[in-house]
Amino acid sequence: MSRASDRAYEAIRSMILSGELPAGAQLAEEALAERCGVSRTPVREALRRLESDLLVTRTDTQRSFVADWSIDDVADAFELRALLEGKAARRAAERMTDAALARIRDANRRLGDAIRRPVPDVTVFLDANRDFHAAILDVAGSRRLAALLATLIEQPVVWRTAHHYGREALNRSYGEHEELIAAFARRDGPWAEAIMTGHILRAYHAYADAHRGLAERDQREAAE
Amino acid sequence: MSRASDRAYEAIRSMILSGELPAGAQLAEEALAERCGVSRTPVREALRRLESDLLVTRTDTQRSFVADWSIDDVADAFELRALLEGKAARRAAERMTDAALARIRDANRRLGDAIRRPVPDVTVFLDANRDFHAAILDVAGSRRLAALLATLIEQPVVWRTAHHYGREALNRSYGEHEELIAAFARRDGPWAEAIMTGHILRAYHAYADAHRGLAERDQREAAE
DNA sequence: ACAAAGAGTATTGTATACAAATACCGCAGG
DNA sequence: CCTGCGGTATTTGTATACAATACTCTTTGT
Known part of the structure; x- marks a missing residue:
């Protein structure tokens, strides 16, 4: 990550995800x-990558802007993610190894630890959650599937509302992960797919609820 | 398409698809x-785009090579394409307009004309086929779905074997398209999805058969 | 008042030079 | 014959200058 273009990519990406841009x-x-302390060349490269991540859009005259993720866009992304992660879970179940299963179990153990603390540690939660899903994607063993999902996982708005999820939503995630592990342990592809699809779609509604809540709060504050 | 980086992209891409590289x-x-008559800067940009198309791979030390699509890779791509185009067809059926349906019908009419000639015109066939699928993707109305599919449609090996498809395979494509049109006319999402999924998977096997045939011929020639 | 035109500014596109990293090749030693 | 080690040649990464393009705001004509 020491190359200038990687630094620029990370820097701009985090500015977008944090809402600074x-x-x-x-x-x-x-x-x-x-702002990144590099020349335009690596910045151009970073912008192209962010564009293919759909975090940046370009006008017909090549000017770049931070992409505007409407609630419909987010719904769209979740719908596709549900489809593709469901597929990944099915493939993973069919190809599961004991080593991979151990790695997946470990990720969910860390996730469980994070949410059982007096105050849930959302950062650790998100981290363990990413590992959990990444491990499954690895076992699924499709470079292409991984490449497709990569553009769907990091969503700016989702990232910012994650901290407002209730404890119940976090607990449910943990439980669904446990059920996925059971499906993997039995190498049951269809079961794993069904649970994963539901898991993603439930996560979408958790997001939509949190988002609605935030929007209402913003409106109340604006009215004062 | 007059910008140097676009020219470079097209040039390199066609060199890969044609097998020249x-x-x-x-x-x-x-x-x-x-070779492209431009400087390295636009070439670099083109290579990054081709890399995200999976037509080019890079080693861990940043050197670029023409990607090697094994038969497994192609199978993988078709499997995902079947999933995503199925989804697109379902969405398209649910959102179909009369204007879009006319456009889709027109594409398949051109496709039909191309294959009914004494010697099927494969170039026109491929062109009309692309229009047919593009029209459906438009009606599906998901930028993201379109972006995901874009990386799956152009496959070097497939392109080169398309000319060896038998007339029967071409006719069957036409027939399946007609059935899709029927599903669209009735706005029947699940029906459209089912046909599209089958259509893509059948196309995969048509490719695999043609490919196997070519491989055997190559072996015979090598043995002489 | 409004629209079109145009100058000036901002932004992106391309070429090129140089720096840094990596691969290749030959050679010495085991 | 294989392995490890330098040194050289290739190749990629970055900065920068300049060209081309698009945007903005003012001016001018109707």
Whole structure:
């Protein structure tokens, strides 16, 4: 990660995910280059990568802007993610090894530890959650499937609302992961697929609820 | 398409699809720049795009090579394409408009004309086929789904074997398209999905058969 | 007042030079 | 014959200059 273009990619990406660069903001190469402490060349490369991640859009005249993820876009992304992660879970169950299963169990153990603390540690939760899903994707053994899902997993809005999930939603995630592990242990592809699909779609509704809640709060605050 | 990086992209891509640059060949930026008549900067950009298309792979030390699509890779791509195009067909059926249906019908009419000639015109066939699927993707109305499928449709090996499909395979494609049109006309999502999934998977086996045939011929020729 | 035109500014595209990293090749030693 | 080690040649990464393009705001004509 020491190459300048990687630094630029990470820097710009985190500025977008954190909301420091709000949706619709123009991304001028020169300005970004200065903020990242590199020249325009690596910034250009980073912008192209972010564009293929759909975090950045370009006008027909090649100007770049922070992509605007409407609630419909998010729903769309979740729908596709449910489809593809379901497929990944099925393939993973059919190809599961004991070593991979251990890795998946370990990720969910860490996830469980994070949410059982007096105050749930959302950062650790997100981290363990990512590992859990990454391990499954590895076992699924399809470079292409992994590449497709990569563009769907990191969503700016989702990232920012994750911290507002209730404890119940976190617990349910843990439980569904445990059920997935059971399906993997039995090498039951269809079962794993069904649970994973439901898991993603439930996560979508958890997000939509949290998002609605935040929007209402914003409105109340704006009214004062 | 007049920008140098677009020219480079098209040029390199067609060199790969045509087999002029065989699988495994190294893609040195300097050499490509000379062949395309542009400088290294647009070539670099083109290579990154081709990499995200999975037509080019990079080693851990950043050298680029023409991707080597094994038969398993192709099977993998078709499997995902069947899943995603099935989804697209379902969405398209649910959102179908009369104008879009007319466009889809027109594409298949052109496709039918191409294969009914004394000698089937494979170029026109492929063109009309692309339009047919593109029209469906448009109606499906998901930018993300379109972006995901874009990386799966153009496959070097498939392109090269398309000319060896038998007339029967071409006719069957036409027939399946007609059945899809019937499903669209009735706005029947599940029906459209089922036909599309089957259509893609059958196309895969048509490819696999043609490919096997070519491989055997190559072996015979090598033995002489 | 409004639209079109145009100058000036901002932004992106391309070429090129140089720096850094990596691969290749030959040679010495086991 | 294989293995490890330098040194050289290739190849990629980055910065920068300049060209081309798009945007903005003012001016001018109707």
